[in-house]
Each structure stands twice: as C-alpha cells, then as structure tokens.
Amino acid sequence: MRKGERDLLEVLKFELKFLEDGGYGRSPRTPWRPQYIFEDSLTCMNYDSKENPSPCSECVLIHLVPPELRSAKIPCRHIPLNTSGETLDSLYRYNNQCETEEKVAGWLRATIQRLEEERQTVQREGNKHRSPSGETIKGSPLYRSLHPKCANPACPTAFHWTAGGKFFRFRPDGVSATLKDSVGDSPAGIHGVSHYWLCERCSQVFTLVYDEKYGVVLKVLWPELPVVEVHQELSAA
Numbered sequence: 001m002r003k004g005e006r007d008l009l010e011v012l013k014f015e016l017k018f019l020e021d022g023g024y025g026r027s028p029r030t031p032w033r034p035q036y037i038f039e040d041s042l043t044c045m046n047y048d049s050k051e052n053p054s055p056c057s058e059c060v061l062i063h064l065v066p067p068e069l070r071s072a073k074i075p076c077r078h079i080p081l082n083t084s085g086e087t088l089d090s091l092y093r094y095n096n097q098c099e100t101e102e103k104v105a106g107w108l109r110a111t112i113q114r115l116e117e118e119r120q121t122v123q124r125e126g127n128k129h130r131s132p133s134g135e136t137i138k139g140s141p142l143y144r145s146l147h148p149k150c151a152n153p154a155c156p157t158a159f160h161w162t163a164g165g166k167f168f169r170f171r172p173d174g175v176s177a178t179l180k181d182s183v184g185d186s187p188a189g190i191h192g193v194s195h196y197w198l199c200e201r202c203s204q205v206f207t208l209v210y211d212e213k214y215g216v217v218l219k220v221l222w223p224e225l226p227v228v229e230v231h232q233e234l235s236a237a
Contacts, residue, residue, distance in 0.1 A: 008060050008204075009115045015043050016108040019101055034097045037088055037104050038076040063204065064111075067164045081107040139168075139208050139216040142195045150199040151208060152218060157199040166203040168196040170216050 015038070018024075023042075024035040038044055038061065046053040056062060056075045069078040077089040081103055091100040139151035148159035151168070171193055196208055196216060206218045 008063065009112065009119070011043050011060055012108055012112050012115070015041060016105065016112065018042065019105055019108070024097070024101060036092075037100070039074065063164075063200070067200075070164070137218045138214055139196050139218055141216075142197045148197070150202055151196040151216075152198065152202045152206060155199060155202050157201070159197055159199075164200040164203075166198045166207075168198070168208045168216075169193050170196070170208075170210055 018041055019037070024037060024040065041047065045059055057070065059076070061076050061079065062070055064079045065072075065075040066078065066080070069075060072078055077092070078087050081087060081091075086103065088100070088104070091103060095103070137153065140149065140153050142148045142151070142159060149155070150157040150159070150165070194216070198206060198208065205221060207221055208216055209219045211217045
C-alpha cells in the first residue's frame, strides 16, 4: 500500500513483530543471500511486485529518511537508526545479520514508543482545549502571497522544494488531486487550479480536503483528534 493508505505507527509495529518472529530467516526463494530488512518484508509495498515496482517516494517510510537521501535507489537503507548515524546501508557493510537485526529491533521499539507518546500528548492537549464550536481551518494556497508557506495557517514553515512535505491541487469544481512529494508545481490561475503544500511535519498530522461550504480545509489524519486541538499545538510549536 502507498503511504497515504498506511499508518506509520502500525507499519513499524508489524515490522517489529515480523523481525521478532524470525521473518528475516533465509528465504527458500533466495537461499544464497541474507534477507534485507524492510525490502524483504511484507511491509514493503513492492513485496512480490519486483517487475512493476511503485516508486519508493510513495512508501510511508520515506518520512523517516533524511530529505537529501530520499532520491537514493533504496531510501529505507538510509534511515538513521541511532545517534551515531548508523543506517542499514552501513550495517550491511560492517555487521552480521544477527547484529543488524538487534540494532534495528532496538530502533523500532524506541521509534514506536516515541510515536505513541507523541500521539498521546497531542490527544491530551486536545482534550484540555476542546472547542465546542468545532472550528474549521481553511488551507492557505501556496501562491497566495510573495512568501509561499505551508497550507496550515498556524504553521510558519516557508515553502522550499527540497523540504519534503506533500503537494495538493484543487480545481474550482472541488475535484482534487494529490501530487507526489517533490513533484513540480505551477502558479495559481493556470487552468483554474489552486495549489497547496503541507510541510513535512503538518503532512504527518493533516491532509487537505474540499468542503462545499468552506472550500479547501485541513482534515486530521487521526479521526480521534479534533482539528482545532492539533491546530493549537502546532501554533505553539
């Protein structure tokens, strides 16, 4: 599945269980080589699709890869696993399979714990500031001003091509299309299409949808979190 269809936390939990259950033992299909973490896992969106693979930019794990390395042939090998900067790419060079799996398992547990704590914090803060009016937050078009920025009005992040994030475009009739990360954009007004961009952080929390009453609005990816509460947390960040 593509990144927009999967939840990062659930993918990492599945990956940890797959690793702990010995999923990276020698494969009967390729017994001559060790299994590659992520690449030979059921979590890989190209598992059993080697002949017609989808681009790695569509994988949910791309958010964990440093922006400057997302164009690498196999981006998931460049996810930093610890403060020393070790990655799968470096571990494959200097460690055996057992040592590599131990380090990845430690990273998975720490990352899962961090993501769970972040979500719990956002939810607690949201409950403190719950708005009875259910405020709707309208997205800001990318080219409305001389200084393009994130579509979340509470976010100050300035637009930059190499900063990651997610692009959107909406036509006047409300039909929308989500552009792939780092895909070219064009100024508003061309063919009547309005363009929007959510920065890397906001794209982890929000998506953009068209509402017949309000136009283009932010929608929380986690349904249990009211939009206004996450909006307030981002404003304070």
